[in-house]
Amino acid sequence: MAPSTSTSTTASPLSRILLSLPKPSTAQPSRCAKAPSTDSAAAAGAKKKNLVFSRREAAATALSTLLSRVLPAVAAETDVASAATGECALETTPSGLAYCDRVVGAGAEAVKGQLIKAHYRGMLEDGTVFDSSYGRGRPLTIMVGVGEVIKGWDLCIAGGEGIPPMRVGGKRSLKLPPELAYGEKGAGCRGWEPTSCVIPPNSTLLFDVEYVGRASS
Numbered sequence: 001m002a003p004s005t006s007t008s009t010t011a012s013p014l015s016r017i018l019l020s021l022p023k024p025s026t027a028q029p030s031r032c033a034k035a036p037s038t039d040s041a042a043a044a045g046a047k048k049k050n051l052v053f054s055r056r057e058a059a060a061t062a063l064s065t066l067l068s069r070v071l072p073a074v075a076a077e078t079d080v081a082s083a084a085t086g087e088c089a090l091e092t093t094p095s096g097l098a099y100c101d102r103v104v105g106a107g108a109e110a111v112k113g114q115l116i117k118a119h120y121r122g123m124l125e126d127g128t129v130f131d132s133s134y135g136r137g138r139p140l141t142i143m144v145g146v147g148e149v150i151k152g153w154d155l156c157i158a159g160g161e162g163i164p165p166m167r168v169g170g171k172r173s174l175k176l177p178p179e180l181a182y183g184e185k186g187a188g189c190r191g192w193e194p195t196s197c198v199i200p201p202n203s204t205l206l207f208d209v210e211y212v213g214r215a216s217s
Helices: 013-020 038-084 151-158
Strands: 098-103 115-124 129-132 140-143 171-176 205-214
Touching: 151 171, 151 205
Parallel strands: none
Antiparallel strands: 098 171, 115 129, 115 140, 115 205, 171 205
């Protein structure tokens, strides 16, 4: 008798194991994800561009706000600095002394023969500072109006020849011709050469003077 074709009775144990395994899938392998469309890429680019513009606008707004606060303050400081440098019109007297009151004091007037305190800054015509009590941190104490200092200073603080005396708290700018300053000799000379002098001979001098007040004797 011919052998039966039934696998249930003739299949070997190994064949039964192989037959029991799941068959390979016939589905096609998956492909890569679909690339975004051109429209999606354009939309993303536009969104990024808008974000950059928004950040720039925010930065510009912040800068504008900052400048609106800073610039007025800088302008105010400049005005104060201009006032402090004594930028005002000098009035020239018959003696040749020119002066300008940057601040008119509210205190008592200086009196000849009085011991007073004054701050000052002395400059040559080219702006070179040759002496300053501000740099030393203390005012100068002098007896005013009696020839203890150069004549231009006596006239400046104690008054005379059409110049009103200074008041306590006042600030005055001066331009002194040589005859009211150190004249032909100059000052602070270290030798016979005029160039060795702190104040050369025949120098016109500029001063900023602040009348601090009466000094205790």
